[in-house]
Amino acid sequence: MTEKTYQHIKELLSEAGLKATHPRIAVLHELMLSDEHPSAEQLHDRVSRQYPSVSLGSVYRVLEKLVEADLVYQVATRGGSKRYDANLEQHCHIYSINTEEIQDYYDPELNELIKNYFHEKQVSNFKITDIKLQINGEKRDPKSKVTIV
Amino acid sequence: MTEKTYQHIKELLSEAGLKATHPRIAVLHELMLSDEHPSAEQLHDRVSRQYPSVSLGSVYRVLEKLVEADLVYQVATRGGSKRYDANLEQHCHIYSINTEEIQDYYDPELNELIKNYFHEKQVSNFKITDIKLQINGEKRDPKSKVTIV
DNA sequence: CTCCTAAATGAGAATTATTCCTATTTGGCT
DNA sequence: AGCCAAATAGGAATAATTCTCATTTAGGAG
Numbered sequence: 638m639t640e641k642t643y644q645h646i647k648e649l650l651s652e653a654g655l656k657a658t659h660p661r662i663a664v665l666h667e668l669m670l671s672d673e674h675p676s677a678e679q680l681h682d683r684v685s686r687q688y689p690s691v692s693l694g695s696v697y698r699v700l701e702k703l704v705e706a707d708l709v710y711q712v713a714t715r716g717g718s719k720r721y722d723a724n725l726e727q728h729c730h731i732y733s734i735n736t737e738e739i740q741d742y743y744d745p746e747l748n749e750l751i752k753n754y755f756h757e758k759q760v761s762n763f764k765i766t767d768i769k770l771q772i773n774g775e776k777r778d779p780k781s782k783v784t785i786v
Numbered sequence: 787m788t789e790k791t792y793q794h795i796k797e798l799l800s801e802a803g804l805k806a807t808h809p810r811i812a813v814l815h816e817l818m819l820s821d822e823h824p825s826a827e828q829l830h831d832r833v834s835r836q837y838p839s840v841s842l843g844s845v846y847r848v849l850e851k852l853v854e855a856d857l858v859y860q861v862a863t864r865g866g867s868k869r870y871d872a873n874l875e876q877h878c879h880i881y882s883i884n885t886e887e888i889q890d891y892y893d894p895e896l897n898e899l900i901k902n903y904f905h906e907k908q909v910s911n912f913k914i915t916d917i918k919l920q921i922n923g924e925k926r927d928p929k930s931k932v933t934i935v
Numbered sequence: 936c937t938c939c940t941a942a943a944t945g946a947g948a949a950t951t952a953t954t955c956c957t958a959t960t961t962g963g964c965t
Numbered sequence: 966a967g968c969c970a971a972a973t974a975g976g977a978a979t980a981a982t983t984c985t986c987a988t989t990t991a992g993g994a995g
Contacts, residue, residue: 695974765922771919825981
């Protein structure tokens with residue numbers, strides 16, 4: 638991790654009122670590097686390479702805090718383990734049931750469409766944090782990416 | 787359960803190529819009665835009242851089979867336990883993070899909008915089974931329903 | 936209607952995912 | 966440099982789900 642990245646992550650944590658500890662910096666960094674929405678265990682594996690002393694329990698606790706602080710998004714899945722996403726831009730998920738992969742799908746036009754649609758709506762007794770479109774299905778060739786054009 | 791309902795559920799199972807066993811009939815029936823997207827354990831509690839011999843393990847197995855046969859939908863959640871839905875009509879979910887409640891939201895206009903949008907799109911290497919919009923947030927008064935108009 | 940067999944079940948052990956506990960350590964402030 | 970509330974490591978405990986295997990059952994064949 639470059640000095641610049643390191644400082645940036647420290648700032649993100651401080652701004653959120655969280656102590657910039659090694660486990661937190663390392664977990665957030667790994668999550669920012671990844672686009673595959675890893676689980677706590679996967680993150681622990683990766684973090685352990687650089688910081689072998691970080692425990693799995695801490696990774697769980699760190700993730701909980703990061704989600705609470707809105708620095709990290711917790712992805713909705715159909716079971717298995719919890720999955721996380723450090724990309725907070727509005728985007729969709731392509732959820733491949735057979736491979737458990739969750740691929741991002743960016744579509745500004747679609748975002749606009751949904752945003753406008755709900756702009757007209759009155760939602761009572763509920764504070765919307767986000768609206769997420771999930772495209773569910775099965776990946777045909779597990780080795781290749783899914784593309785939408 | 788009326789005789790008619792019973793026969794109907796038996797037919798659904800047969801048509802899907804599944805033996806119409808008591809655990810299966812009971813679980814599917816309970817799920818059809820419910821609109822709160824229960825977990826396996828909740829379903830087991832309910833089924834147990836009528837059929838005390840049905841084991842929790844069987845409820846898990848039955849649900850797996852029903853999902854496989856597309857008689858039941860498995861809802862995406864942010865952890866906790868797996869949740870199920872016997873309503874296969876296209877609809878959205880309002881997911882209340884604080885109460886773990888998942889409320890249905892029917893909106894034919896929105897369904898059309900999304901359907902049309904993706905009709906134009908080319909999706910490669912993927913077989914879409916469904917596209918689900920999830921409205922995430924926090925319920926203000928946990929005792930009342932959320933409404934969207 | 937009874938028999939047969941593959942499939943499904945019940946009961947409980949085993950596994951996986953996550954949270955909790957407590958003594959120790961550490962980041963951020965003075 | 967020293968303090969202290971907050972965070973951590975390590976491991977125990979709990980929750981959710983799957984697995985194992987002996988027994989039962991649904992539904993087709995005779």
